[in-house]
Amino acid sequence: MRNNIVHIGAGELTYEIRAIVEIAEKLQKLGIKTNMENIGDPVAKGEKIPLWMKEIVADLAMKDCSYGYCATKGLLETRQFLAEMTNRRGKAQITPDDIIFFNGLGDAIQKVYGLLRREARVIGPSPTYSTHSSGEAAHAGQKPVCYRLDPDNNWYPDLDDLRLSVKYNPAISGILIINPDNPTGAVYPERILKEIVAIAREYDLFLICDEIYQNLVFNGQATKPISDLIGDVPAISMKGISKELPWPGARCGWIEVYNADKDPVFKRYIQSIVDSKMVEVCSTTLPQKAIPRIMSHPEYPVYLEERKSRYERCSNIAYRILKEVPGVMVNRTNGAFYMSVAFKEDTLTHDQTLPIDNREVRALVEGLVSQPGVSLDKRFVYYLLASTGICVVPLSSFFTPQRGFRIT
Numbered sequence: 001m002r003n004n005i006v007h008i009g010a011g012e013l014t015y016e017i018r019a020i021v022e023i024a025e026k027l028q029k030l031g032i033k034t035n036m037e038n039i040g041d042p043v044a045k046g047e048k049i050p051l052w053m054k055e056i057v058a059d060l061a062m063k064d065c066s067y068g069y070c071a072t073k074g075l076l077e078t079r080q081f082l083a084e085m086t087n088r089r090g091k092a093q094i095t096p097d098d099i100i101f102f103n104g105l106g107d108a109i110q111k112v113y114g115l116l117r118r119e120a121r122v123i124g125p126s127p128t129y130s131t132h133s134s135g136e137a138a139h140a141g142q143k144p145v146c147y148r149l150d151p152d153n154n155w156y157p158d159l160d161d162l163r164l165s166v167k168y169n170p171a172i173s174g175i176l177i178i179n180p181d182n183p184t185g186a187v188y189p190e191r192i193l194k195e196i197v198a199i200a201r202e203y204d205l206f207l208i209c210d211e212i213y214q215n216l217v218f219n220g221q222a223t224k225p226i227s228d229l230i231g232d233v234p235a236i237s238m239k240g241i242s243k244e245l246p247w248p249g250a251r252c253g254w255i256e257v258y259n260a261d262k263d264p265v266f267k268r269y270i271q272s273i274v275d276s277k278m279v280e281v282c283s284t285t286l287p288q289k290a291i292p293r294i295m296s297h298p299e300y301p302v303y304l305e306e307r308k309s310r311y312e313r314c315s316n317i318a319y320r321i322l323k324e325v326p327g328v329m330v331n332r333t334n335g336a337f338y339m340s341v342a343f344k345e346d347t348l349t350h351d352q353t354l355p356i357d358n359r360e361v362r363a364l365v366e367g368l369v370s371q372p373g374v375s376l377d378k379r380f381v382y383y384l385l386a387s388t389g390i391c392v393v394p395l396s397s398f399f400t401p402q403r404g405f406r407i408t
């Protein structure tokens, strides 16, 4: 096989959130009872979909014409509904034309980076939701470019680091923000968002703001969608229903584009995203049809509030327990459903051993950790899984040198 068919090395596109499941399954076969805290799927975690929501979906499936293709960018009525929601805030104003649907936000992320010029880089947070960094790195055929999130400051972006990286790397064309953040659960205050917008404006960059968790903020915190703050900066907001409704199996997400007309290069880029969507035909129709009906249902805000208070309770319990553990750093989380637990420098050492006797389990786990390149936090995660059944994800797989783990 010719060697030029791939431009990133095998194994470089990692998604540990799912890779760890294969190991958990092997351990299950050896009798280990697992508790899967690795993936942000509320439905898999037992979230009950309310009857009124199921009835909307069933009604559409029975009576409606959601069985055909829809428009390239998505159903017009849904894009109208979503554009009005944004416009009602009285800041950025968009039309349905500024919205493009995808088969899940993960799909949108791959397409959005995939259509950038190879030499144009988007700087993203570290740690980051790995789909972003691996998608961005794959398009460039290089390692991701990152700015630091600071565990000593609520995992907020280190703005000096961001500013310096942007200043000295002319390849950077855009900045990615994830707010509320995965994997840290941080919710960014308005002042941080404004500073990032100011950096984008100063260096003539566009913004990508992943806002899939925007309506899952708790602990009395508040944040703003980026559309409220961008002014004339070109930006893309990424949204979806996997977490909020929650309906991850629908594979339905969308982007909203702001200020495309303000910059001809950005406009061409957005057009290339639309063109590629046309080649693909369109995205899943039924969930698009359901969105306005679900989001405008009188029970919807009640249901969201109830879930948020549950997430708040769980996250505060996790925080109270973990902050007492020696050797780790945790922050209270205020949104989404993740917590990043960071190890202090000398918490993990090479001489730690697996605290169990089962020979088969030992053989499996020791075989895994003896492979080259296994980080100390990955080893910790395997040991934790084998000895307690708790399945979490090593922090190092979220593109950070910081060792630790992410728990849902």
Ligand code: PLP
Binding pocket: 040, 103, 104, 105, 106, 107, 129, 178, 181, 182, 210, 212, 240, 241, 242, 248, 251, 252, 253
């Ligand atoms: N963006 C973030 C920050 C996420 O956490 C996730 C899923 O975990 C996604 C995007 C992908 O969502 P979807 O299920 O719509 O592909």
